[in-house]
Amino acid sequence: MSDRLKRTPFYDLHLEAGAKMVSFAGFEMPIQYHGIKVEHRAVRGNVGLFDVSHMGEFFVRGPKALELLQWVTVNDVSILTVGKAQYSCMCYEDGGIVDDLIIYRLASEEYMMVVNGANIDKDWDWLLSQNTMGAELENASDDYVLLALQGPKSVELLSELTDTDVQQIPFYAFEHGKVSEVPSLISATGYTGEKGFELYINRANYDVGKVFEALAAKGAAYGLELCGLGARDTLRLEKGYALYGNEITEETHPLQARLGWIIKFSKGIFVGSQALAEIKENGVEKKLVGFVIDQEKAIPRKDYDLLDAKFNIVGKVTSGGMSISLEKGIGMAYVQTDALASNEPIVIQIRNKKVPITVTSLPFL
Numbered sequence: 001m002s003d004r005l006k007r008t009p010f011y012d013l014h015l016e017a018g019a020k021m022v023s024f025a026g027f028e029m030p031i032q033y034h035g036i037k038v039e040h041r042a043v044r045g046n047v048g049l050f051d052v053s054h055m056g057e058f059f060v061r062g063p064k065a066l067e068l069l070q071w072v073t074v075n076d077v078s079i080l081t082v083g084k085a086q087y088s089c090m091c092y093e094d095g096g097i098v099d100d101l102i103i104y105r106l107a108s109e110e111y112m113m114v115v116n117g118a119n120i121d122k123d124w125d126w127l128l129s130q131n132t133m134g135a136e137l138e139n140a141s142d143d144y145v146l147l148a149l150q151g152p153k154s155v156e157l158l159s160e161l162t163d164t165d166v167q168q169i170p171f172y173a174f175e176h177g178k179v180s181e182v183p184s185l186i187s188a189t190g191y192t193g194e195k196g197f198e199l200y201i202n203r204a205n206y207d208v209g210k211v212f213e214a215l216a217a218k219g220a221a222y223g224l225e226l227c228g229l230g231a232r233d234t235l236r237l238e239k240g241y242a243l244y245g246n247e248i249t250e251e252t253h254p255l256q257a258r259l260g261w262i263i264k265f266s267k268g269i270f271v272g273s274q275a276l277a278e279i280k281e282n283g284v285e286k287k288l289v290g291f292v293i294d295q296e297k298a299i300p301r302k303d304y305d306l307l308d309a310k311f312n313i314v315g316k317v318t319s320g321g322m323s324i325s326l327e328k329g330i331g332m333a334y335v336q337t338d339a340l341a342s343n344e345p346i347v348i349q350i351r352n353k354k355v356p357i358t359v360t361s362l363p364f365l
Contacts, residue, residue: 008053009145009208017216017226025117027054030228039231040324043192046223047151049215050232052191054117056141057200058127061110068135069103069111072127072271074254076264080105085172085189088262090126091272095253095279099123099244102189104174112200114146116244130271145208149215150196150235153222158197160218161211162186166197180214182206191232193239193363237319240290240332240362246302246318247288247332255279256334258288258362286334288318290362293329293348297322298355300331305349306357314339314346323364330364 006027014021019030030051032039042048060069069077075088082105090098099119104112115123124139131137149158158166164177164186174187179199183206190196201208216226233243240258242248248257253276255263263276293300300320308314320331331348339346340359347354 006054008051009203010051010053010212013209013212013216014051014226019226019228022229024229025054027117029054030226032228032230033226036228036230036234037324039225039227040234042223042225043151043194043227043231043235044325045152046225047149047153047157047196047219048192048225048227048231049212049219050148050150050227051145051212052148052198052232053145055146056115056117056120056123056139057144057146058113058115058124059110059138059140060113060135061138062134062136063109064133064135065109065111067133068127068131069113070267070270071133072130073101073103074263074270074272074276075103076267077103077105077111078267080111082107083173083175085174085187087172089248089254089259090123091253091276092250093272093275095255095272095275096250097244097248097252097254097257098126098250100242100248100259104185104187119244143202143204145201145203147199147201147212147215148190148192148196149199150190150192150227151194151224153224154194154196157215157219157222157224158186161214169197180211182208182211184211191241192235193241193365194235233319234321234324237321237330237332238323238325238363238365240364242288242332243319252334253279256284256287284337286315286336287340288332289335289340290360290364291331291333291346291348291357292326292360292364293355293357296355297329298348298350298353299329300348300350300357304331306333306335307347307349307354308339308342309344311354317348325365332362335359 073088089100169188185200304317306315315335
């Protein structure tokens, strides 16, 4: 491992738990502990704990905070009330995606943006370049850790360690509370498709390891597994969640990526609004779809080609793998809209074999 890689405050705890560490987004992160299948099934059936402290946190404050966020993101931030969160993305002028993110409204003139770990520097530079109105900005990414507690038993487990009534926190809402006596922002969000929470904790002021250890210890009675990035990826794929660098990139736009629902043209002009309006009017040439391999135990992978009946390339896989829950190959791909409209068979090229696929709606589960 390079000395330049960052480590989260939980690094030693990961090693003690037997984690296999990999380089990810500039960090040494756990890819798995007891195996991706074990961890995946724990989240679907019980509960899992993820360290996702590589994510970035930006604070936007002051009387111009809302104006900046309305300009730089595609969703309508003005509808956010204090205590609520919103999924959105930032786009370039041509509609290409800078990053997808979540915005939290912390107070009347204070917001937190949570961005992908691999994009922190790029996103921060973009935000600074668009802040012509003079909002107060702080990049606090190095000051915060983020733990994700995910699965159907997450409510029961977390309730043992906090006085906050987490059962009453709606999806995409949050409360300020304490977990194991450590002040935390408790958010009912996650990237697995299961009931769960994300815990934002200021590492500068508190013993964050205490929270990790308490969740792991109490979680034993609930079948908790410590989970790595491997299970995070298999879980999000089954739910059809987009991943930056796969489904969403600078070369893709939200209308292609099944994210048209977060674009609010009604709010007025924002970065990329003109390009996105033109794309919407003219229609997209390709769009993101899900597909399943029913007949064979074949595993689709990123960048595999999809072919039409005449073996012309009509699409490319963005994410793929063996679904642990369904026990069959699944994937997401960008496919030409005319090929989809023809309703003719599409196959995937896996090495030297052409394997039939069924295009399907998302999520897979």
